[in-house]
């Protein structure tokens with residue numbers, strides 16, 4: 001049995017802590033001397049705000065929090081600018097790993113708000129989850145404003161989809177009106193017009209509340225929860241929004257919210273919104289990146305979010321159906337409205353072209369069906385996703401050629417719909433006679449806008465799917481997925497970048513005034529190398545780990561028992577877990593058991609005694625939140641409760657105190673071997689002479705294991721046990737590196 005104390009890494013960190021909060025830096029190392037570059041004004045603003053905050057809240061300064069403030073102020077408070085205030089020095093990027101209990105939000109807000117204000121910049125705080133976004137807006141920033149003496153304004157920037165579209169509401173309330181005959185032709189595009197009695201009541205009450213200034217059109221401030229399918233009828237996206245041409249523009253909830261955003265010091269938003277803005281060149285939805293100081297909280301998600309942003313897919317069968325439907329709808333539209341001029345000529349071309357592309361889609365479907373060897377496999381969420389991956393992203397030539405034809409077809413369709421949308425815009429102003437009344441142009445625009453968006457999405461997919469990858473950069477991952485489509489099956493065609501590093505480097509880090517990335521897990525195996533590679537951090541980026549406020553060695557024990565079953569032999573390993581689990585978790589009120597595969601989770605559950613199983617909540621039967629609530633209620637009622645979960649329960653789940661006294665981890669969480677993006681990345685690294693197992697698989701698994709262990713201690717009072725049922729952490733060399741990167745719990749290794 002081996003019992004270890006604190007990780008020496010943390011002790012090292014404690015030694016190099018810079019004395020930002022002292023006036024003299026005597027005895028500090030060279031890094032600390034840099035702090036003399038921060039202006040005295042900024043330094044005193046930050047120090048004053050922090051002291052006032054601690055005093056008002058009767059808190060003691062937290063060591064890690066002070067260190068984090070110092071690191072941020074050092075990098076972001078020392079940026080050279082030209083006379084227009086634009087950064088002239090190297091990219092200013094700082095990445096700080098700070099564990100639970102550090103008080104990250106207070107740290108970065110206290111450092112970054114005065115820094116941004118003094119530099120005349122806007123602060124954009126982006127999170128990965130709605131829960132954190134709400135906490136920052138409703139709790140942390142108001143609290144800071146009340147208690148720190150900092151004077152700032154802030155607002156929440158949400159996507160258009162969170163706001164009601166008045167034009168859509170108008171359209172729904174005119175149910176049965178003859179003018180809606182056009183919209184009824186396009187039910188598939190989300191223009192479903194039938195309004196039942198309950199919806200009619202809801203829509204009327206919405207319009208009344210809007211008129212009486214009792215509602216601002218924000219979904220989240222409507223007093224009752226709204227079903228997604230009801231809301232989808234009420235909101236819109238940029239392709240359907242007529243913007244300044246819209247008769248409701250002045251009252252539009254989304255544009256009003258955006259106008260408010262233009263004046264505030266701090267904008268809270270999500271990663272997706274920042275990425276969408278950058279994809280539009282920056283400054284389109286949010287402030288210009290050159291005038292923005294960014295904070296990416298939950299920053300470990302940023303690289304994957306960025307990849308997701310540039311990934312494309314289409315479903316062959318459903319797109320073919322859509323093309324046929326579009327051809328029919330537009331032919332009917334022409335029959336109903338004999339249209340003179342360009343409008344008629346352009347619409348007339350659509351049905352024939354749509355059917356031509358549909359035929360190509362069908363050829364592509366047959367070719368993919370013949371070629372694909374769909375292998376069963378789970379994705380990281382444990383969903384069954386049979387896939388066929390193109391090795392190295394290389395698509396067979398005959399498929400690629402067909403893809404190029406589809407790309408050309410969709411380019412023509414995209415062009416037709418773009419010209420139609422432009423014409424309708426002109427018609428809306430009433431300045432140009434396009435053959436229909438301006439109100440009709442307003443009605444038609446969203447319909448053609450959504451057709452344009454779908455055609456454009458397909459064009460993007462086929463462009464990415466058929467592109468030739470430059471030799472010296474990472475290729476695209478390309479694969480097919482077997483998908484359900486009602487009674488029939490469909491084939492989904494996918495193309496995704498494998499790294500977002502270059503995109504983030506070019507559009508974010510190199511352009512922004514400054515940026516902070518923070519999270520409880522940015523390092524892997526104790527280093528920032530993995531995050532640097534995936535996020536494309538500039539070489540000059542400063543990285544820091546601040547020590548956790550938790551005393552891991554006193555608060556918890558990490559056990560690695562000998563199950564006498566190798567986790568690579570899944571049958572024996574599952575049988576051993578079934579045998580040992582009941583006695584392992586005995587005595588704990590709340591237990592979280594984390595699996596890497598849905599199959600193993602289900603097999604363990606099925607193999608347990610029926611009576612014992614009654615205390616288990618297994619992921620998948622209810623929503624994540626409902627599962628957590630039920631678990632908590634059972635613990636509150638004095639009973640013991642066991643949660644079985646997959647990857648999504650290993651991160652972001654907050655179960656303090658008795659809710660989680662024991663975390664059992666079935667296996668080292670290696671990535672699903674057939675994840676197409678990860679597999680293509682591994683191939684690319686191998687082709688360049690690297691070792692993908694050591695460079696990707698092990699660091700990724702280490703990071704996930706740290707996240708899983710992070711479920712145990714949520715407050716400084718928490719105590720508990722982590723049991724890892726995978727002895728590879730002691731038997732394999734890579735396993736020892738993974739073990740050493742775990743928080744410094746007391747260890748009991750059989």
Ligand code: SF4
Pocket residue numbers: 164165166167168236240241242243244246247248249252253254255
């Ligand atoms: S401006 Fe756009 S989002 Fe707003 S009401 Fe008009 S169409 Fe809807």
